Amino acid sequence: MTAALALSGVTKRYDSFALQDITLDMPQGQIMGLVGVNGAGKTTLLRILSGLARADSGTVEVLGHAMPAQQVAVKKELGFASEDMRLYKSQTLRWHMDFIRAIYPGWDEAYAADLLRRFDLRPEQTLAGFSHGQRVKALLLLNFARRPKLLLLDEPTTGLDPVARDEVLQALADILRDDARSVLFSSHNTRDIEQLADTISFVHQGRLLASKDKESFLDDWRRIICQGTWPAEAHGWPEIAMTRQNGSLLELRVRQFSDGLVGRLQAQGLEIRSAEAMSLEDIFVTTVRAGGAA
Amino acid sequence: MHTVHIKYAQWVAVSAELFLSTTDSTPMYQQIVDQITAKVIAGDWKPGQALPSIRELASASRVSVITVKRAYADLMLAGIIVTRHGMGSFVAESSDLPTDLLRAEFTQHFDALLACAARLGITRNEIRHMLDDEQAAPTPDTSGGSTP
Numbered sequence: 001m002t003a004a005l006a007l008s009g010v011t012k013r014y015d016s017f018a019l020q021d022i023t024l025d026m027p028q029g030q031i032m033g034l035v036g037v038n039g040a041g042k043t044t045l046l047r048i049l050s051g052l053a054r055a056d057s058g059t060v061e062v063l064g065h066a067m068p069a070q071q072v073a074v075k076k077e078l079g080f081a082s083e084d085m086r087l088y089k090s091q092t093l094r095w096h097m098d099f100i101r102a103i104y105p106g107w108d109e110a111y112a113a114d115l116l117r118r119f120d121l122r123p124e125q126t127l128a129g130f131s132h133g134q135r136v137k138a139l140l141l142l143n144f145a146r147r148p149k150l151l152l153l154d155e156p157t158t159g160l161d162p163v164a165r166d167e168v169l170q171a172l173a174d175i176l177r178d179d180a181r182s183v184l185f186s187s188h189n190t191r192d193i194e195q196l197a198d199t200i201s202f203v204h205q206g207r208l209l210a211s212k213d214k215e216s217f218l219d220d221w222r223r224i225i226c227q228g229t230w231p232a233e234a235h236g237w238p239e240i241a242m243t244r245q246n247g248s249l250l251e252l253r254v255r256q257f258s259d260g261l262v263g264r265l266q267a268q269g270l271e272i273r274s275a276e277a278m279s280l281e282d283i284f285v286t287t288v289r290a291g292g293a294a
Numbered sequence: 295m296h297t298v299h300i301k302y303a304q305w306v307a308v309s310a311e312l313f314l315s316t317t318d319s320t321p322m323y324q325q326i327v328d329q330i331t332a333k334v335i336a337g338d339w340k341p342g343q344a345l346p347s348i349r350e351l352a353s354a355s356r357v358s359v360i361t362v363k364r365a366y367a368d369l370m371l372a373g374i375i376v377t378r379h380g381m382g383s384f385v386a387e388s389s390d391l392p393t394d395l396l397r398a399e400f401t402q403h404f405d406a407l408l409a410c411a412a413r414l415g416i417t418r419n420e421i422r423h424m425l426d427d428e429q430a431a432p433t434p435d436t437s438g439g440s441t442p
Contacts, residue, residue, distance in 0.1 A: 195356060
Protein backbone atom coordinates (compact mmCIF):
# COMPACT_ATOMS: atom_id res chain seq x y z
CA MET A 1 0.00 0.00 0.00
CA THR A 2 1.35 3.41 -0.91
CA ALA A 3 1.56 6.05 1.75
CA ALA A 4 -0.73 9.03 1.34
CA LEU A 5 2.22 11.20 2.19
CA ALA A 6 5.78 10.93 3.47
CA LEU A 7 7.97 13.82 4.57
CA SER A 8 11.57 13.40 5.60
CA GLY A 9 13.78 16.10 7.08
CA VAL A 10 11.73 18.87 5.49
CA THR A 11 12.91 22.40 6.17
CA LYS A 12 11.55 25.69 4.88
CA ARG A 13 12.88 29.09 5.90
CA TYR A 14 11.11 32.42 5.69
CA ASP A 15 12.38 35.71 7.11
CA SER A 16 10.60 35.40 10.40
CA PHE A 17 9.65 31.76 10.47
CA ALA A 18 11.14 28.37 9.75
CA LEU A 19 9.67 24.93 9.39
CA GLN A 20 12.35 22.66 10.81
CA ASP A 21 13.21 19.07 10.13
CA ILE A 22 9.72 17.68 9.66
CA THR A 23 9.54 13.90 9.29
CA LEU A 24 6.02 12.60 9.01
CA ASP A 25 4.26 9.62 7.42
CA MET A 26 0.60 9.02 6.81
CA PRO A 27 -0.75 5.71 5.49
CA GLN A 28 -3.51 5.67 2.89
CA GLY A 29 -7.07 5.56 4.21
CA GLN A 30 -6.33 7.63 7.28
CA ILE A 31 -7.59 10.90 8.61
CA MET A 32 -4.87 12.94 10.25
CA GLY A 33 -5.47 16.03 12.34
CA LEU A 34 -2.86 18.76 12.48
CA VAL A 35 -3.02 20.76 15.71
CA GLY A 36 -1.13 23.97 16.32
CA VAL A 37 -1.51 27.61 17.33
CA ASN A 38 -1.54 30.40 14.74
CA GLY A 39 1.82 30.65 13.02
CA ALA A 40 2.90 27.16 14.09
CA GLY A 41 3.60 26.13 10.50
CA LYS A 42 0.46 24.17 9.64
CA THR A 43 -0.33 26.15 6.49
CA THR A 44 3.30 26.07 5.31
CA LEU A 45 3.31 22.30 5.73
CA LEU A 46 0.10 21.96 3.72
CA ARG A 47 1.42 24.28 1.00
CA ILE A 48 4.57 22.19 0.63
CA LEU A 49 2.48 19.03 0.34
CA SER A 50 0.23 20.59 -2.27
CA GLY A 51 3.17 21.83 -4.37
CA LEU A 52 2.39 25.51 -3.78
CA ALA A 53 5.62 25.94 -1.85
CA ARG A 54 8.95 24.22 -2.28
CA ALA A 55 10.93 22.84 0.66
CA ASP A 56 14.50 24.16 1.10
CA SER A 57 15.69 20.68 1.97
CA GLY A 58 14.37 17.23 2.71
CA THR A 59 12.17 14.93 0.63
CA VAL A 60 8.44 15.11 0.05
CA GLU A 61 6.35 12.29 -1.36
CA VAL A 62 2.63 12.56 -2.00
CA LEU A 63 0.58 9.54 -3.12
CA GLY A 64 3.80 7.79 -4.04
CA HIS A 65 5.08 10.65 -6.22
CA ALA A 66 8.11 12.79 -5.46
CA MET A 67 7.24 16.45 -4.96
CA PRO A 68 7.60 18.90 -6.55
CA ALA A 69 9.10 16.94 -9.50
CA GLN A 70 5.97 14.90 -10.19
CA GLN A 71 3.41 17.44 -9.08
CA VAL A 72 1.41 17.25 -12.31
CA ALA A 73 0.59 13.59 -11.60
CA VAL A 74 -0.15 14.38 -7.96
CA LYS A 75 -2.49 17.29 -8.60
CA LYS A 76 -5.02 15.11 -10.43
CA GLU A 77 -5.62 13.19 -7.23
CA LEU A 78 -5.08 15.92 -4.69
CA GLY A 79 -7.54 18.43 -3.28
CA PHE A 80 -6.39 21.45 -1.31
CA ALA A 81 -8.74 23.88 0.40
CA SER A 82 -7.27 26.86 2.15
CA GLU A 83 -8.90 30.12 3.11
CA ASP A 84 -6.37 32.20 1.19
CA MET A 85 -7.43 30.59 -2.08
CA ARG A 86 -9.14 33.02 -4.39
CA LEU A 87 -12.39 32.37 -6.15
CA TYR A 88 -13.61 34.67 -8.94
CA LYS A 89 -15.88 37.20 -7.28
CA SER A 90 -17.78 38.14 -10.44
CA GLN A 91 -18.59 34.52 -11.34
CA THR A 92 -21.27 32.25 -9.95
CA LEU A 93 -20.64 29.08 -7.98
CA ARG A 94 -22.08 27.14 -10.96
CA TRP A 95 -19.39 28.67 -13.19
CA HIS A 96 -16.71 27.52 -10.73
CA MET A 97 -18.22 24.02 -10.62
CA ASP A 98 -18.22 23.77 -14.42
CA PHE A 99 -14.65 25.05 -14.51
CA ILE A 100 -13.42 22.38 -12.07
CA ARG A 101 -15.47 19.71 -13.83
CA ALA A 102 -13.78 20.57 -17.14
CA ILE A 103 -10.33 20.04 -15.60
CA TYR A 104 -10.90 17.02 -13.38
CA PRO A 105 -12.52 13.91 -14.88
CA GLY A 106 -13.29 12.53 -11.43
CA TRP A 107 -15.90 15.26 -10.81
CA ASP A 108 -19.08 13.72 -9.38
CA GLU A 109 -22.04 15.94 -10.35
CA ALA A 110 -24.58 14.00 -8.26
CA TYR A 111 -22.37 14.33 -5.18
CA ALA A 112 -21.88 18.04 -5.97
CA ALA A 113 -25.67 18.50 -6.08
CA ASP A 114 -25.99 16.70 -2.75
CA LEU A 115 -23.32 18.93 -1.20
CA LEU A 116 -25.01 22.07 -2.56
CA ARG A 117 -28.16 21.08 -0.72
CA ARG A 118 -26.40 20.07 2.48
CA PHE A 119 -24.15 23.12 2.57
CA ASP A 120 -27.18 25.28 1.74
CA LEU A 121 -25.47 27.07 -1.19
CA ARG A 122 -27.10 28.64 -4.25
CA PRO A 123 -25.20 27.80 -7.43
CA GLU A 124 -26.51 30.79 -9.43
CA GLN A 125 -25.23 33.35 -6.92
CA THR A 126 -21.99 35.18 -7.71
CA LEU A 127 -19.17 34.72 -5.22
CA ALA A 128 -19.14 38.46 -4.45
CA GLY A 129 -22.37 37.97 -2.53
CA PHE A 130 -21.08 35.04 -0.48
CA SER A 131 -20.42 35.39 3.23
CA HIS A 132 -17.16 34.10 4.69
CA GLY A 133 -18.79 30.85 5.76
CA GLN A 134 -20.39 30.35 2.34
CA ARG A 135 -17.02 30.89 0.62
CA VAL A 136 -15.43 28.26 2.86
CA LYS A 137 -18.23 25.83 2.07
CA ALA A 138 -18.01 26.57 -1.67
CA LEU A 139 -14.29 25.85 -1.65
CA LEU A 140 -14.84 22.59 0.22
CA LEU A 141 -17.58 21.59 -2.23
CA LEU A 142 -15.31 22.27 -5.21
CA ASN A 143 -12.71 19.95 -3.67
CA PHE A 144 -14.98 17.25 -2.22
CA ALA A 145 -16.95 16.72 -5.45
CA ARG A 146 -13.75 15.79 -7.29
CA ARG A 147 -13.37 12.85 -4.90
CA PRO A 148 -9.58 13.23 -4.70
CA LYS A 149 -7.44 10.49 -3.15
CA LEU A 150 -5.87 12.96 -0.74
CA LEU A 151 -7.57 16.01 0.71
CA LEU A 152 -5.55 18.72 2.39
CA LEU A 153 -7.84 21.00 4.36
CA ASP A 154 -6.54 24.10 6.08
CA GLU A 155 -8.89 25.01 8.93
CA PRO A 156 -12.00 23.64 7.20
CA THR A 157 -14.33 24.43 10.10
CA THR A 158 -12.95 27.78 11.23
CA GLY A 159 -15.43 30.63 10.95
CA LEU A 160 -18.38 28.37 10.22
CA ASP A 161 -21.62 28.56 12.14
CA PRO A 162 -22.49 25.42 14.16
CA VAL A 163 -24.89 24.04 11.54
CA ALA A 164 -22.41 24.49 8.69
CA ARG A 165 -19.63 23.01 10.82
CA ASP A 166 -21.79 19.98 11.46
CA GLU A 167 -22.41 19.52 7.72
CA VAL A 168 -18.68 19.77 6.96
CA LEU A 169 -17.91 17.14 9.62
CA GLN A 170 -20.59 14.94 8.12
CA ALA A 171 -19.01 15.30 4.67
CA LEU A 172 -15.64 14.33 6.19
CA ALA A 173 -17.24 11.32 7.87
CA ASP A 174 -18.63 10.25 4.48
CA ILE A 175 -15.11 10.19 3.07
CA LEU A 176 -13.80 7.71 5.62
CA ARG A 177 -16.11 5.02 4.21
CA ASP A 178 -13.57 4.68 1.40
CA ASP A 179 -10.30 3.09 2.50
CA ALA A 180 -8.41 4.47 -0.51
CA ARG A 181 -8.99 8.09 0.47
CA SER A 182 -7.04 10.10 3.00
CA VAL A 183 -7.54 13.46 4.65
CA LEU A 184 -5.06 15.74 6.36
CA PHE A 185 -6.78 18.63 8.10
CA SER A 186 -5.65 21.36 10.41
CA SER A 187 -7.88 22.97 12.97
CA HIS A 188 -7.94 25.19 16.01
CA ASN A 189 -10.91 23.22 17.13
CA THR A 190 -9.37 20.16 18.74
CA ARG A 191 -12.83 18.70 19.32
CA ASP A 192 -13.38 18.35 15.56
CA ILE A 193 -10.03 16.61 15.26
CA GLU A 194 -10.53 14.46 18.32
CA GLN A 195 -13.76 13.13 16.88
CA LEU A 196 -12.67 12.14 13.38
CA ALA A 197 -8.89 11.82 13.19
CA ASP A 198 -7.05 8.49 13.40
CA THR A 199 -3.71 10.17 13.92
CA ILE A 200 -2.90 13.44 15.62
CA SER A 201 0.14 15.60 14.92
CA PHE A 202 1.13 18.55 17.09
CA VAL A 203 3.03 21.37 15.39
CA HIS A 204 4.57 24.22 17.34
CA GLN A 205 7.03 26.92 16.29
CA GLY A 206 7.86 25.12 13.07
CA ARG A 207 8.54 21.79 14.70
CA LEU A 208 6.64 18.57 14.94
CA LEU A 209 6.18 17.94 18.67
CA ALA A 210 4.37 14.63 18.39
CA SER A 211 2.56 12.42 15.94
CA LYS A 212 0.68 9.41 17.27
CA ASP A 213 -2.50 7.49 16.79
CA LYS A 214 -5.30 9.17 18.67
CA GLU A 215 -6.20 6.29 20.94
CA SER A 216 -2.66 6.05 22.33
CA PHE A 217 -2.59 9.81 22.85
CA LEU A 218 -5.75 9.67 24.92
CA ASP A 219 -4.62 6.48 26.68
CA ASP A 220 -1.20 7.72 27.66
CA TRP A 221 -2.20 11.05 29.19
CA ARG A 222 -3.84 11.45 32.59
CA ARG A 223 -4.62 14.24 34.98
CA ILE A 224 -4.02 12.97 38.50
CA ILE A 225 -5.19 14.71 41.64
CA CYS A 226 -3.41 13.64 44.81
CA GLN A 227 -3.14 14.66 48.40
CA GLY A 228 0.39 15.35 49.55
CA THR A 229 3.44 17.34 48.58
CA TRP A 230 5.44 16.83 45.42
CA PRO A 231 8.69 15.28 46.70
CA ALA A 232 12.08 16.57 45.63
CA GLU A 233 13.15 13.07 44.58
CA ALA A 234 10.41 13.00 41.96
CA HIS A 235 11.68 16.04 40.04
CA GLY A 236 12.72 15.05 36.58
CA TRP A 237 10.51 11.99 36.27
CA PRO A 238 10.04 11.81 32.51
CA GLU A 239 6.38 10.77 32.69
CA ILE A 240 5.35 13.95 34.48
CA ALA A 241 4.67 16.86 32.14
CA MET A 242 3.40 19.37 34.68
CA THR A 243 2.78 19.71 38.42
CA ARG A 244 0.71 22.22 40.35
CA GLN A 245 0.47 22.44 44.12
CA ASN A 246 -2.28 24.16 46.03
CA GLY A 247 -2.11 23.57 49.78
CA SER A 248 -2.26 19.84 50.31
CA LEU A 249 -3.69 19.20 46.86
CA LEU A 250 -1.38 18.30 44.01
CA GLU A 251 -2.28 18.13 40.34
CA LEU A 252 -0.10 16.10 37.99
CA ARG A 253 -0.33 15.99 34.23
CA VAL A 254 1.15 12.74 33.11
CA ARG A 255 2.28 11.97 29.57
CA GLN A 256 2.90 8.27 30.15
CA PHE A 257 0.44 6.82 32.61
CA SER A 258 0.94 3.30 33.96
CA ASP A 259 0.15 1.20 37.02
CA GLY A 260 3.85 1.31 37.79
CA LEU A 261 3.71 5.08 38.03
CA VAL A 262 0.76 4.89 40.42
CA GLY A 263 2.82 2.56 42.65
CA ARG A 264 5.79 4.92 42.60
CA LEU A 265 3.59 7.91 43.47
CA GLN A 266 2.07 6.00 46.38
CA ALA A 267 5.56 4.99 47.54
CA GLN A 268 6.33 8.73 47.73
CA GLY A 269 3.50 9.09 50.24
CA LEU A 270 1.01 10.62 47.82
CA GLU A 271 -2.63 9.64 48.14
CA ILE A 272 -4.25 9.48 44.73
CA ARG A 273 -7.74 10.95 44.61
CA SER A 274 -8.49 10.62 40.91
CA ALA A 275 -6.84 9.84 37.59
CA GLU A 276 -8.85 11.13 34.65
CA ALA A 277 -8.37 11.00 30.92
CA MET A 278 -7.58 14.36 29.34
CA SER A 279 -9.09 16.04 26.31
CA LEU A 280 -6.93 16.49 23.25
CA GLU A 281 -6.98 20.25 23.87
CA ASP A 282 -5.60 19.81 27.39
CA ILE A 283 -2.96 17.42 26.10
CA PHE A 284 -1.91 19.88 23.41
CA VAL A 285 -1.75 22.90 25.72
CA THR A 286 0.19 20.91 28.33
CA THR A 287 2.62 19.66 25.68
CA VAL A 288 3.28 23.20 24.43
CA ARG A 289 3.63 24.63 27.96
CA ALA A 290 5.94 21.80 29.03
CA GLY A 291 8.00 22.66 25.96
CA GLY A 292 8.70 19.07 25.05
CA ALA A 293 7.51 15.95 23.34
CA ALA A 294 4.10 14.51 24.09
CA MET B 295 -57.32 -21.08 1.54
CA HIS B 296 -54.21 -19.56 0.16
CA THR B 297 -51.56 -18.32 2.44
CA VAL B 298 -49.16 -15.91 0.98
CA HIS B 299 -45.70 -16.27 2.38
CA ILE B 300 -43.64 -13.21 2.25
CA LYS B 301 -40.00 -13.99 2.66
CA TYR B 302 -38.06 -11.28 4.33
CA ALA B 303 -34.39 -11.14 3.57
CA GLN B 304 -32.40 -12.75 6.35
CA TRP B 305 -29.72 -10.26 5.65
CA VAL B 306 -31.44 -7.22 7.07
CA ALA B 307 -29.03 -4.35 6.96
CA VAL B 308 -28.33 -3.19 10.50
CA SER B 309 -28.19 0.49 11.14
CA ALA B 310 -24.59 1.45 11.70
CA GLU B 311 -25.36 4.66 13.51
CA LEU B 312 -24.64 4.76 17.21
CA PHE B 313 -25.49 7.74 19.37
CA LEU B 314 -22.16 9.01 20.60
CA SER B 315 -21.43 12.14 22.55
CA THR B 316 -18.27 14.20 22.35
CA THR B 317 -19.01 15.85 25.69
CA ASP B 318 -19.56 12.63 27.63
CA SER B 319 -16.61 11.90 29.93
CA THR B 320 -16.84 8.21 28.95
CA PRO B 321 -14.20 7.61 26.25
CA MET B 322 -15.62 7.27 22.75
CA TYR B 323 -14.52 3.63 22.29
CA GLN B 324 -16.19 2.74 25.60
CA GLN B 325 -19.43 4.39 24.45
CA ILE B 326 -19.30 2.19 21.34
CA VAL B 327 -18.64 -0.95 23.43
CA ASP B 328 -21.51 -0.06 25.80
CA GLN B 329 -24.02 0.66 23.04
CA ILE B 330 -23.23 -2.46 21.04
CA THR B 331 -23.46 -4.54 24.24
CA ALA B 332 -26.83 -2.91 24.98
CA LYS B 333 -28.04 -3.72 21.45
CA VAL B 334 -27.05 -7.38 21.88
CA ILE B 335 -28.75 -7.59 25.30
CA ALA B 336 -31.91 -6.00 23.90
CA GLY B 337 -31.88 -8.41 20.96
CA ASP B 338 -31.60 -5.64 18.34
CA TRP B 339 -28.49 -7.38 17.09
CA LYS B 340 -29.00 -11.15 17.17
CA PRO B 341 -26.38 -13.88 17.69
CA GLY B 342 -24.65 -14.62 14.40
CA GLN B 343 -25.77 -11.38 12.81
CA ALA B 344 -23.21 -9.43 10.78
CA LEU B 345 -21.98 -6.23 12.32
CA PRO B 346 -21.46 -3.11 10.24
CA SER B 347 -17.92 -2.90 8.91
CA ILE B 348 -15.53 -0.74 10.91
CA ARG B 349 -15.52 2.00 8.29
CA GLU B 350 -19.28 1.92 7.89
CA LEU B 351 -19.88 2.28 11.62
CA ALA B 352 -17.21 4.99 11.89
CA SER B 353 -18.72 6.96 9.04
CA ALA B 354 -22.33 6.62 10.19
CA SER B 355 -21.50 7.48 13.81
CA ARG B 356 -18.97 10.17 12.83
CA VAL B 357 -16.09 8.80 14.80
CA SER B 358 -12.60 7.85 13.67
CA VAL B 359 -11.81 4.42 12.23
CA ILE B 360 -9.15 3.75 14.86
CA THR B 361 -11.66 4.30 17.67
CA VAL B 362 -14.09 1.75 16.19
CA LYS B 363 -11.20 -0.70 15.67
CA ARG B 364 -10.36 -0.43 19.33
CA ALA B 365 -13.99 -0.90 20.40
CA TYR B 366 -14.33 -4.00 18.19
CA ALA B 367 -11.10 -5.41 19.67
CA ASP B 368 -12.51 -4.95 23.18
CA LEU B 369 -15.83 -6.56 22.18
CA MET B 370 -13.91 -9.50 20.71
CA LEU B 371 -11.90 -9.98 23.91
CA ALA B 372 -15.14 -9.89 25.88
CA GLY B 373 -16.55 -12.63 23.63
CA ILE B 374 -19.45 -10.49 22.47
CA ILE B 375 -18.40 -10.47 18.83
CA VAL B 376 -16.28 -12.72 16.65
CA THR B 377 -14.24 -11.66 13.66
CA ARG B 378 -13.86 -13.97 10.70
CA HIS B 379 -10.93 -13.18 8.52
CA GLY B 380 -11.98 -11.44 5.35
CA MET B 381 -15.67 -11.61 6.25
CA GLY B 382 -16.00 -9.01 8.95
CA SER B 383 -17.42 -9.20 12.45
CA PHE B 384 -20.50 -10.97 13.77
CA VAL B 385 -22.38 -11.10 17.05
CA ALA B 386 -21.10 -14.19 18.88
CA GLU B 387 -23.10 -17.34 18.09
CA SER B 388 -24.00 -18.21 21.69
CA SER B 389 -27.76 -18.26 22.22
CA ASP B 390 -27.28 -17.40 25.90
CA LEU B 391 -25.28 -14.29 25.10
CA PRO B 392 -27.94 -11.69 26.09
CA THR B 393 -28.61 -13.52 29.38
CA ASP B 394 -24.90 -13.96 30.06
CA LEU B 395 -24.28 -10.25 29.52
CA LEU B 396 -27.16 -9.33 31.78
CA ARG B 397 -25.89 -11.75 34.41
CA ALA B 398 -22.44 -10.17 34.18
CA GLU B 399 -24.04 -6.78 34.71
CA PHE B 400 -25.92 -8.12 37.74
CA THR B 401 -22.74 -9.60 39.24
CA GLN B 402 -21.01 -6.27 38.79
CA HIS B 403 -23.81 -4.42 40.62
CA PHE B 404 -23.90 -7.09 43.30
CA ASP B 405 -20.16 -6.86 43.95
CA ALA B 406 -20.41 -3.07 44.06
CA LEU B 407 -23.24 -3.36 46.58
CA LEU B 408 -21.18 -5.64 48.84
CA ALA B 409 -18.18 -3.34 48.60
CA CYS B 410 -20.29 -0.31 49.45
CA ALA B 411 -21.91 -2.17 52.36
CA ALA B 412 -18.48 -3.12 53.71
CA ARG B 413 -17.39 0.53 53.66
CA LEU B 414 -20.54 1.49 55.57
CA GLY B 415 -20.05 -1.38 58.03
CA ILE B 416 -23.34 -3.04 57.03
CA THR B 417 -23.17 -6.75 57.83
CA ARG B 418 -24.41 -9.61 55.65
CA ASN B 419 -27.14 -10.23 58.18
CA GLU B 420 -28.37 -6.67 57.94
CA ILE B 421 -28.46 -7.00 54.15
CA ARG B 422 -30.52 -10.18 54.56
CA HIS B 423 -32.99 -8.27 56.74
CA MET B 424 -33.20 -5.52 54.18
CA LEU B 425 -34.03 -8.08 51.50
CA ASP B 426 -36.75 -9.59 53.71
CA ASP B 427 -38.21 -6.15 54.44
CA GLU B 428 -38.13 -5.31 50.76
CA GLN B 429 -40.04 -8.51 50.00
CA ALA B 430 -42.65 -7.82 52.69
CA ALA B 431 -43.25 -4.26 51.50
CA PRO B 432 -45.74 -3.86 48.65
CA THR B 433 -43.72 -3.79 45.44
CA PRO B 434 -44.66 -1.15 42.89
CA ASP B 435 -46.68 -2.66 40.06
CA THR B 436 -44.59 -2.49 36.93
CA SER B 437 -46.70 -4.82 34.80
CA GLY B 438 -49.45 -2.49 33.73
CA GLY B 439 -50.04 1.18 33.19
CA SER B 440 -50.30 3.66 36.02
CA THR B 441 -53.81 4.94 35.40
CA PRO B 442 -55.22 6.26 38.67
